Amino acid sequence: MSYIAGEMMEPMRAANAAAGTHGIVLAARQVSGAEWDSLIGGFDEVCQEQMHAFASTRWPGVGQEPVVFQRGGAIVGGALVMIQPLPLRLGKMAVVKWAPMLASANTPDAETLRAAMVECLVKDYAEKRGMMLSVLLHASPGEINKGYLALRERGFRRGSTLLFPNRYLVNLRLSDDELRKSFHQTWRRQLNKAEKSGLEFERVEAGEIHAFKTLYASMTERKQFPDHSAYETLDALMALDEPLRPELFFVQHEGETVAGALVFKAGERAVYLYGATNDKALPLRAGYFLHWHAIRWLRDHTRAQWYDLGGTDGFHGLHQFKTGMVGTAGVIRPVPPVLNYATSPWAGFVGNAAFAARDVIQHTRRRIDWLMSSKARPDQAPHVWDAYLE
Numbered sequence: 043m044s045y046i047a048g049e050m051m052e053p054m055r056a057a058n059a060a061a062g063t064h065g066i067v068l069a070a071r072q073v074s075g076a077e078w079d080s081l082i083g084g085f086d087e088v089c090q091e092q093m094h095a096f097a098s099t100r101w102p103g104v105g106q107e108p109v110v111f112q113r114g115g116a117i118v119g120g121a122l123v124m125i126q127p128l129p130l131r132l133g134k135m136a137v138v139k140w141a142p143m144l145a146s147a148n149t150p151d152a153e154t155l156r157a158a159m160v161e162c163l164v165k166d167y168a169e170k171r172g173m174m175l176s177v178l179l180h181a182s183p184g185e186i187n188k189g190y191l192a193l194r195e196r197g198f199r200r201g202s203t204l205l206f207p208n209r210y211l212v213n214l215r216l217s218d219d220e221l222r223k224s225f226h227q228t229w230r231r232q233l234n235k236a237e238k239s240g241l242e243f244e245r246v247e248a249g250e251i252h253a254f255k256t257l258y259a260s261m262t263e264r265k266q267f268p269d270h271s272a273y274e275t276l277d278a279l280m281a282l283d284e285p286l287r288p289e290l291f292f293v294q295h296e297g298e299t300v301a302g303a304l305v306f307k308a309g310e311r312a313v314y315l316y317g318a319t320n321d322k323a324l325p326l327r328a329g330y331f332l333h334w335h336a337i338r339w340l341r342d343h344t345r346a347q348w349y350d351l352g353g354t355d356g357f358h359g360l361h362q363f364k365t366g367m368v369g370t371a372g373v374i375r376p377v378p379p380v381l382n383y384a385t386s387p388w389a390g391f392v393g394n395a396a397f398a399a400r401d402v403i404q405h406t407r408r409r410i411d412w413l414m415s416s417k418a419r420p421d422q423a424p425h426v427w428d429a430y431l432e
Contacts, residue, residue, distance in 0.1 A: 066151070066158040068111045068118070070166070078108030082120060083285045087143035088309040089180070090279065092122045093286060099278045103127075104137075111142070111159050119144045119159050123167065129399075132392045136167035138177045147310060153188050160193060164383060174384040174393030176201065180311075181209040181375040183348055190378040198381035202397050206356045207376040210364040212349040214312070214341045216371055221337065229366030233334055236327035242294045243335035248280045250290060254302045258318035273316065276304075288315055291339070293323075293332045301328035303336055305349075312346040333367055348372075 073081070075094030082088045090096050097106055105125035111118055121141040125134050142159035144152055160177070168175045177198065179189045194200070213224070222230055255276070279288055285308040293301040300323045306313040314336075319328060340346050351367065354360040368374060380397070384390035 066113065066154060068113055068155075068158050068162055070109050070111050070159075070162045073108050073110055075106060075108060078110070078120070078122065079282070079286060081110060081117065082143065083308055085119070085143050085145045085308075086147040086310045087119075087141075087145075087180075088286070089140045089143070089311065090275075090286075090288075090306045090313065090315065091140050092143060093279075093282070094122060095278045095282055095286075096272070096275050097122060097124060099275045100272045109163075111162065113155075117145055118155055121159065121163065123163070125173075126396075128392055128396050133389060134173050135389075135393045135396065136163070136171075136173045136175045138163065138175070140178065140180050153192060156189055157192050157196070160196065164196075168383050168385050168389075172386045172389055174382055174386075174389045176393065176397070177381045177383075179378055179381070181207070181211070181350075181377045183211055183373055183375065187375075187378050190381070193381045193383075196383070198383045201380035201382045201394065202400075203379040204353075204377055206353050207378075208361075208374050209353060209377060210351040210368045211311075211373050211375065212337060212351065212368055213371040213373075214337060214344075214346050214349050216341070218338065220371065221334075221369075224369035224371035226366035226369055229330065229363075229369070232327045233330040236331040236334075239326045239328075239331075240295060241300075241326060241328060241331045243331065244292050244294065245339060246290050246292050248287060248290065250292070251276065251280050253292075253299060254290060254304065254316075254318060257299060257302050257320060258316060260320060261318045264321060276316070279304075279306075279315075289339075291332060291336050293328045293335075295322065295326055295328070298322070300326060301332045303332055305336060305340070307340060307344045307346060310345065310347045311350050312340045312344060312348070313350045314352055329363070353377075 075098065078094050082092065091100075094106055094108060097104070101124060104127075107123040107125060108120065109123055110120040119142050121138050121143065124137040124139070126137050127134055142156055142163070144156060146152070149155070163175055163177075167173045177193060179187065179193075181187070182189065216224065222233075225233065258273075279286075280290075281287075286306075288304045288306045291303045291305065292299050299320075301319045302317065303314065304316040306315055314333075317329070317332070323329060337349055340349055351364045354364065365374065382390070382393060382397075384393060
């Protein structure tokens with residue numbers, strides 16, 4: 043028998059889920075949060091938002107359904123599906139963020155497998171359970187986001203977009219000389235100055251997280267940046283076992299910690315989660331020194347192909363810093379819009395209405411924050427979508 047979302051299914055139902063995916067037949071089963079986190083550590087496309095330890099802390103009022111997909115008994119991928127109750131008990135919505143994830147992203151039929159996993163999710167959540175299925179895919183290192191186009195062709199409709207969707211990806215598979223040549227001239231010049239400032243880089247154990255927290259709190263107060271991150275998940279992340287536990291890096295100057303970074307490093311995409319500096323870091327160019335050595339450490343100690351620096355939250359200074367580090371060998375790619383699918387007109391209506399209301403609330407809160415507080419305001423122009431994603 044095959045299983046979809048933990049329920050016994052007839053074999054023919056599972057086979058039907060492969061329609062339009064070149065005959066790929068997948069079996070799906072729901073697993074516990076602990077089992078899920080232990081399984082996905084070896085996935086190529088694993089990310090922190092798809093970890094149960096992260097999601098259950100970040101969104102405590104949302105149901106978590108980790109679903110593993112198998113072909114011929116072998117696990118080929120999975121998705122942590124979040125079941126979001128809608129206001130006024132109007133229904134529920136199934137949300138999949140940065141997934142489905144492939145266990146191996148380098149097989150010839152990788153995108154077909156992804157489509158087959160989506161098909162299973164459609165059959166279960168949209169057709170059987172009557173929910174709107176909402177999928178947000180990663181920014182693709184490739185020029186064309188094939189997963190996005192495949193879902194659009196399948197009938198998913200474009201939904202919300204991020205205000206500042208660009209993600210900055212550094213190529214990790216370069217030699218030191220190739221890396222330095224890739225950096226923009228200004229970035230490379232600042233790194234050269236940092237290397238003459240007597241700085242020292244070190245990878246530290248998870249128990250040093252308290253020192254990072256102190257540095258982070260001081261920085262956010264000094265810079266007055268509004269914090270829209272998932273910082274409250276930090277303790278849950280650092281309590282994880284390898285390989286899901288993030289790496290913690292510090293830069294020291296004359297025995298004092300002046301900069302730190304927390305980096306997720308499982309799978310083929312390492313992700314810069316949090317950074318922190320004190321007031322001595324800027325004249326020392328400690329940020330340049332920190333990232334230079336973090337890139338080299340990730341290259342030499344992980345299988346990651348890319349170092350994802352995240353976004354900018356609309357701050358032009360961050361855009362310039364990250365663009366210089368991406369350089370000529372890396373890429374800047376947008377996170378595609380949310381994609382929504384519903385077979386029930388009612389599910390589609392209430393699901394899209396809930397997204398629209400959420401967007402209005404979030405944008406209003408940000409504008410009030412900009413107007414009513416002393417925190418720094420975004421100064422970067424919003425992104426305009428390329429025609430192929432329309």
